[in-house]
Amino acid sequence: MKEIIKVSHLSKSFEDNPIIKDISFSVNEGEIFIILGKNGAGKTTLIKMLLHILAQDSGEIDYYGQAIATYGQKLYEMTSAVLENAENTYGYLTAIENIEYFAALYQRKIKKQEILQLLEQFDLAEAANKRVFNFSRGMKQKLSIICSLLNDAKILFLDEPTLGLDFKANRDLLDMVKKMSKEHNKTIILTTHQTDVIKSLADRVLLLNKGEISFLGKYESFIQENSLVYYLINTNTDSYQLTDENLADEKLKKLIEEGEKIISYEKHDRSIEEILIDYYKGG
Numbered sequence: 082m083k084e085i086i087k088v089s090h091l092s093k094s095f096e097d098n099p100i101i102k103d104i105s106f107s108v109n110e111g112e113i114f115i116i117l118g119k120n121g122a123g124k125t126t127l128i129k130m131l132l133h134i135l136a137q138d139s140g141e142i143d144y145y146g147q148a149i150a151t152y153g154q155k156l157y158e159m160t161s162a163v164l165e166n167a168e169n170t171y172g173y174l175t176a177i178e179n180i181e182y183f184a185a186l187y188q189r190k191i192k193k194q195e196i197l198q199l200l201e202q203f204d205l206a207e208a209a210n211k212r213v214f215n216f217s218r219g220m221k222q223k224l225s226i227i228c229s230l231l232n233d234a235k236i237l238f239l240d241e242p243t244l245g246l247d248f249k250a251n252r253d254l255l256d257m258v259k260k261m262s263k264e265h266n267k268t269i270i271l272t273t274h275q276t277d278v279i280k281s282l283a284d285r286v287l288l289l290n291k292g293e294i295s296f297l298g299k300y301e302s303f304i305q306e307n308s309l310v311y312y313l314i315n316t317n318t319d320s321y322q323l324t325d326e327n328l329a330d331e332k333l334k335k336l337i338e339e340g341e342k343i344i345s346y347e348k349h350d351r352s353i354e355e356i357l358i359d360y361y362k363g364g
């Protein structure tokens with residue numbers, strides 16, 4: 082697997098407040114790499130450094146073995162980004178005009194038919210000729226994503242891309258991201274708080290905690306290493322959680338002997354939500 086981004090000993094503080102502390106990792110070509118961490122963990126800060134929008138205090142970021150600073154304008158041909166709350170679209174232009182504008186910016190010829198198809202795909206066809214300042218947040222987000230896809234960049238950064246999207250748009254976006262990675266070999270670096278996004282997309286995850294990496298590896302390993310089976314007994318007055326099956330059986334017998342009314346007795350696998358809550362509590 083080809084390594085395309087290499088981050089070494091990266092650090093960043095804001096007003097003496099360390100946000101990223103000496104982290105190192107690399108991103109491989111064609112993978113979907115998800116950066117996780119609770120609110121304020123430094124995900125957006127990290128992405129901005131990877132895009133050279135924000136300068137690091139120390140450490141190196143290399144693209145294809147070459148320092149990020151040497152790329153200049155070329156970095157913007159190689160990468161594309163939809164940042165959190167970013168208003169990359171223009172309110173006084175219509176949806177079609179925005180797409181035409183961005184296509185021209187990226188020197189890409191695009192036919193009206195193709196624009197309409199893109200809008201259709203994201204359920205924006207009806208708003209094609211409406212000015213964007215009247216759009217809802219979700220509609221603007223969808224249009225931003227369409228525009229970010231126009232430069233055909235090899236590396237795509239998506240900061241909470243599904244925020245504000247309705248169910249269908251969410252599903253369409255996940256399908257599209259998966260297709261870009263698996264069929265078009267694009268590298269996707271994404272942040273999200275939504276576990277359906279992690280579950281359906283993640284090849285590898287990086288978990289930021291107090292500015293450090295608390296997990297880096299394949300999504301399957303993340304789940305396996307943190308997996309936990311437990312047994313849950315619910316009575317009409319209380320609930321008991323035990324990790325050992327024999328102890329759970331004994332507890333159940335005892336409760337029955339004591340005359341407790343058992344509502345349910347279930348085996349559970351710890352979910353990704355529970356795993357992340359535990360990590361985030363620790364940070």
Ligand SMILES: Nc1ncnc2c1ncn2[C@@H]1O[C@H](COP(=O)(O)OP(=O)(O)OP(=O)(O)O)[C@@H](O)[C@H]1O
Nearest residue numbers: 095096100118119120121122123124125126127165
């Ligand atoms: N320009 C800045 N000046 C000062 N502090 C900043 C600046 N940008 C970010 N921070 C702080 O750095 C920390 C990390 O912010 P960041 O936006 O990277 O977090 P995040 O992981 O993306 O959070 P969220 O999940 O809420 O989007 C926060 O405490 C934030 O207040």
